[in-house]
Amino acid sequence: MAGPEIKAPAFREYPTIPKLQPASMAGIKSYVASEKIQEAIGFPAKLDENWQVTHDKAIAKMGELLGKYRGLKVFMDSCVHCGACTDKCHYFIGTGDPKNMPVARQELMRSVYRRYFTLPGKLFPRLVGARDLTKDVLDEWFTYYWQCSECRRCSVFCPYGIDTAEVTMAGREILDSVGYGQKYSNEIIGKVHKIGNNLGLPGPALENTLEGLEEDVKEETGADVKYPLDVHGAEVLLVTPSADFFAEPHIESLIGYGKVFHAAGISWTLSTKASEAGNFGMFIGNYDQLRKIAMRIREAALELGVKRIVVGECGHAWRAAYAFWNTLTGIGAGANDPFSIELQKQLDPNYKQPSHICEVTWDLIRQGRLKFDKSANDHRIITFHDSCNVARASRMGDYPGGQFDIPRNIVKAVANNFVEMDVATVRERTFCCGGGGGGSTSMASISWRRFVRSAKRSFPRFCPITVSTCAWSVVCIN
Amino acid sequence: MTAASYFFAILFYAATALFVVGLIYKIADFARTPAPLLIPTTPAPMTTGGVVFRMFREVALFESLFKSNLWIWAFGWMFHMGLFLVLARHLRYFTEPVWFWVELIQPFGLYGGFAMAAGLGGLWARRFLLERIRYISTPSDHLMLALLLGIAVTGLSMKFLMHTDIVLVKTFFLGLMRFELQPLPQHPGLYLHLALVAILMIIFPISKLLHAPGIFFSPTRNQADNPREARHVAPWAAELDSK
Ligand code: HEM
Ligand code: HEM
Ligand code: SF4
Numbered sequence A: 001m002a003g004p005e006i007k008a009p010a011f012r013e014y015p016t017i018p019k020l021q022p023a024s025m026a027g028i029k030s031y032v033a034s035e036k037i038q039e040a041i042g043f044p045a046k047l048d049e050n051w052q053v054t055h056d057k058a059i060a061k062m063g064e065l066l067g068k069y070r071g072l073k074v075f076m077d078s079c080v081h082c083g084a085c086t087d088k089c090h091y092f093i094g095t096g097d098p099k100n101m102p103v104a105r106q107e108l109m110r111s112v113y114r115r116y117f118t119l120p121g122k123l124f125p126r127l128v129g130a131r132d133l134t135k136d137v138l139d140e141w142f143t144y145y146w147q148c149s150e151c152r153r154c155s156v157f158c159p160y161g162i163d164t165a166e167v168t169m170a171g172r173e174i175l176d177s178v179g180y181g182q183k184y185s186n187e188i189i190g191k192v193h194k195i196g197n198n199l200g201l202p203g204p205a206l207e208n209t210l211e212g213l214e215e216d217v218k219e220e221t222g223a224d225v226k227y228p229l230d231v232h233g234a235e236v237l238l239v240t241p242s243a244d245f246f247a248e249p250h251i252e253s254l255i256g257y258g259k260v261f262h263a264a265g266i267s268w269t270l271s272t273k274a275s276e277a278g279n280f281g282m283f284i285g286n287y288d289q290l291r292k293i294a295m296r297i298r299e300a301a302l303e304l305g306v307k308r309i310v311v312g313e314c315g316h317a318w319r320a321a322y323a324f325w326n327t328l329t330g331i332g333a334g335a336n337d338p339f340s341i342e343l344q345k346q347l348d349p350n351y352k353q354p355s356h357i358c359e360v361t362w363d364l365i366r367q368g369r370l371k372f373d374k375s376a377n378d379h380r381i382i383t384f385h386d387s388c389n390v391a392r393a394s395r396m397g398d399y400p401g402g403q404f405d406i407p408r409n410i411v412k413a414v415a416n417n418f419v420e421m422d423v424a425t426v427r428e429r430t431f432c433c434g435g436g437g438g439g440s441t442s443m444a445s446i447s448w449r450r451f452v453r454s455a456k457r458s459f460p461r462f463c464p465i466t467v468s469t470c471a472w473s474v475v476c477i478n
Numbered sequence B: 001m002t003a004a005s006y007f008f009a010i011l012f013y014a015a016t017a018l019f020v021v022g023l024i025y026k027i028a029d030f031a032r033t034p035a036p037l038l039i040p041t042t043p044a045p046m047t048t049g050g051v052v053f054r055m056f057r058e059v060a061l062f063e064s065l066f067k068s069n070l071w072i073w074a075f076g077w078m079f080h081m082g083l084f085l086v087l088a089r090h091l092r093y094f095t096e097p098v099w100f101w102v103e104l105i106q107p108f109g110l111y112g113g114f115a116m117a118a119g120l121g122g123l124w125a126r127r128f129l130l131e132r133i134r135y136i137s138t139p140s141d142h143l144m145l146a147l148l149l150g151i152a153v154t155g156l157s158m159k160f161l162m163h164t165d166i167v168l169v170k171t172f173f174l175g176l177m178r179f180e181l182q183p184l185p186q187h188p189g190l191y192l193h194l195a196l197v198a199i200l201m202i203i204f205p206i207s208k209l210l211h212a213p214g215i216f217f218s219p220t221r222n223q224a225d226n227p228r229e230a231r232h233v234a235p236w237a238a239e240l241d242s243k
């Protein structure tokens, strides 16, 4: 992506809050989706020639969202500009651009909200920082709402829990609704609907990859580990991010899942239809897309007749699965409506639906069904990076905070040299890797490189192996 | 009966009406708007009881703010607790006989006035001194602090510099509550205090002061973390299931 030369801040022993560098990120803009990409998923192809039309559509959409999402409404009204969140976003720490401060990112929308939806904003716009929606404002939304990874770190620290991720999602939804989409995310959503996964890997390619894997593992370990696809009547349906199917180092994860199920003697399968755990519908804040993408998993589960649904490692995917699948598709428990009961009577109530692969693994370790030679890892120093959406938007296990303990327990069960990072960078305070939220690799490289070098305290300097629970984190941290 | 008595009587009826109607409207609006997805910021309590406890910590102790920034927390908490004591102390103007516990806290309420002013001073200083906070401050943020500081200073000056007849003040307000007009003491400090209070009441439902009811409706704080155990569907989203 063309943009200004970005220099990483020098390493600092003690983190300091950067000086403001207004507009330092104004030139970093995601690619705009083409008309074809937009139309493929039912969004308006492009901005209307007549600005007034776009303006009215955007304001109408904003009104609609304010009526549908209490979070957005409360967040728009409640912020007191206390400033507690200003130094909490990795994009701000890394770039110094004040519009990357969470409150300022919200303010891009709040200023418009005030102007059109509140009395003081209508009467005294200057006084309360309200402004008209202009093309420049819309451009600014596009720039800065695509510089948020929806990681929710700001929400942890706001006294009212104002979640900038929710505002970002609403911003992207409004942009899409007026024909101003982002290429990367909307293209991927198109692929999911057409082919089944984000990377656009068709069924035969998957089959090939999996056969190749089986041979590799056989060569390496001598064991007949299977990587089954579309097997009816398997106990477990495994849904993972599609990166696991071919990209290094993710494929190691997939190899590992297979080994775990093999060792525990659990029959499992992948699905061509549901060959993607990631849900970009969430990133663009579009409920219909979020739901449609999640429905593929429900359909695959019903078709294959599986008893359990297990999700592979991916931060935002786990959020979508854990927090939203039950609502969207009935994958879960406790339903009393026919739509959900149809699925829930098929699923085994003795297991959490869906389960995270770490929950499954930790259960097996506790039952003694998986055994490890810990000393094989003695040459490694290992730490754990909590992925943002696992840490702040989901749970594992039976108690709040299980999402922090279970992965650590697993690492400790397989290796002796576990070290913890600085307390300000772990658990719910963890920094986002910069890869999620649909801004993706472009943002990741900017933010993470700049940021990691400035806030490096989060990684012990003796360069350990960093284990994470998110596919993107793995790319970004590497 | 002075013209000022009429003026303040009308002002307070109007301000009270706008305050009550505006606030009820906003609260009803918050309550009516669905939250279609479960979005508590985790780790979050898994039961309603746990949510009540979390909310209590947020409202009484500003827990998240404490984790986030000790300076804002210290000034902000001092201001709000001071405000709370002052408001409780003020109940004596509106109750006859004065409730027992209001009697009890009278001396503390006085410290509350100072705490409130000091906290507001600290918060305001931050808006000038810190680059980041200067950047996000709007003129209305400054005016809001000026307004509250004005109320505190006029109140404290009535207490310590130029006394007013608080028995007459009480008679005036008890009178308003029974719809009969009583004379208000002629006192510029009091006039200013009351005018500023009326402005505060009027802007409350249309400004960022909505954070007070807002926090109770914030889904990241008021939802229980149980999405796998219970199905959570908003009415507009439930319709999609039958399609
Ligand atoms: C449920 C009750 C309330 C809660 C939980 C609450 C909480 C908070 C918190 C956490 C802050 C941010 C920190 C700070 O700047 O102090 C804040 C700011 C503020 N609150 Fe409240 N508040 C409540 C009620 C009120 C009321 C009744 C008023 C006024 C009459 C008020 C006026 C303010 C003002 C003016 C600020 C902004 C201070 C600044 O400009 O920095 N609050 N509140
Ligand atoms: C209609 C409502 C109100 C009336 C009639 C009223 C009246 C008074 C009076 C007569 C005093 C002097 C007390 C004395 O001499 O002992 C006073 C003090 C004070 N008032 Fe008010 N006031 C009202 C509302 C408020 C509000 C809403 C606030 C805060 C936001 C406030 C803050 C203060 C403070 C800080 C003091 C000084 C400390 C104290 O005496 O408690 N007042 N008020
Ligand atoms: S959600 Fe994350 S990326 Fe977005 S503003 Fe908040 S801290 Fe920054």
Ligand code: SF4
Residues within 6 Å of the ligand: A078, A079, A080, A081, A082, A083, A084, A085, A086, A102, A103, A157, A158, A159, A160, A161, A162
């Ligand atoms: S911490 Fe919350 S209330 Fe304070 S400025 Fe940030 S978003 Fe606004």
